[in-house]
Amino acid sequence: MNNVFEKCMCAAIEVCHAAPVKDNFQDEAQKKRVILILSALCGYLTEDGTTYEQDLVLREIKVLPPKMGIPPPKIDILPPMTRHDDVGEIMTLGDWRQAVKDGAYTDDDGMGNLATETHVSDLEINPSDAEIMPIPAWVTHVVWYNR
Secondary structure, eight states: OOHHHHHHHHHHHHHHHHGGGGTOSSSHHHHHHHHHHHHHHHHHHSTTOOOHHHHHHHHHTTSSOOOOSOOOOOTTSOOOEEEOOSOSEEEEHHHHHHHHHTTSOOTTTEEEEEEOSSEEEEEEEOGGGTTTSOOOTTOOEEEEEEO
8 A cells, every 4th residue: 555545544543542632522432433443444455454353344334345144253263374385475464455456366366375474374265255254363464376
C-alpha cells in the first residue's frame, strides 16, 4: 500500500485517540469501535493483514462479504507446523490477499497453506476463500503452491 494512505490511516487513528479529550465521541466504547474499524481497514489494505476480530468488523460494515457458515478458527491452538523448505512461494498474508484481489492467483492456479515467516502449516487456503475464511491470529504468511 502506498505511504500516503498509511500516513492518512495513522493520522486518523491519532485523531481517534485524541477525540475524547475534545468531546468528539459519546463514550469510550464508541472511541474503541472507531479505532477497531480504522485498524481493521489499515490491516486489510496493507500487508499487515487482519485478525479474526477485525475480519468480523469488516464483514459487519460490509467491506467484506458476509461469512458463509465458516466456523471461527481455534486461535489459541497452533496446527502442526514444519519449517518452510523453499518449496512454494512464501509471501506475507497481505501480499497474497492483494495478489488474489488483482487476479494473479485463482483456484485453478494452485493453493496456499497458512504460515508464519519460517514455518508452514497443513491448513490450506484457496483464493476463493481469501475474503471469507477467518484467518487465525498466528498467521502472518501464505505459502503458495502452483499446480
